[in-house]
Amino acid sequence: MGQAYQLNLNNYFSDTDGQTLIYSATGLPSGLSVSGSFISGTPSTTGVNNVQVTALDPGGLSAQTSFQLTVNPMPSTPAGFTIVGVSTVSCDMLSAGLKRVTFTPQYGGVDSSPISFSVVNEMPATPNPSPYSLNLYTDNPSITLVAKRGDTRWPAMSTTG
Incomplete structure (x- = not known):
């Protein structure tokens, strides 16, 4: 929201x-x-x-x-750095059970510190800017997003694609 x-x-x-x-x-x-x-x-x-x-x-x-x-509701005031949402750029059907999702995480509490982004068990941490792309199987489309700003690490959210 x-x-x-x-x-x-x-x-x-x-x-x-x-x-x-x-x-x-x-x-x-x-x-x-x-x-x-x-x-x-x-x-x-x-x-x-x-x-x-x-x-x-x-x-x-x-x-x-x-x-x-x-x-989902927005956090009233992010307490420091956090992922507050995700914008879907595209979602393409690659096969009957496989989708290619391209997305951009949205952060709260951003300052001039570099941000590193990863997806647990799917994508290693990267300092590269978004958008990011992942292949997701439709029978298990849940992922956990993690972002790190400087020395602060936040497992931000689990989402279903």
């Missing part, structure tokens, strides 16, 4: 004729809307939202998908 969110729907829908699709969505939380090919905005309420997206081509053909979007 209270953090900018953006999802590019063109990563999930395409028209075989290359025509521009028109998107609509229902079930979005307050603060999010569809504009062009993006769901974007800043959610103003927490909770689990059942979102249904429809893509319509100029010929009147349509396709739909649905997903759950969970909006």
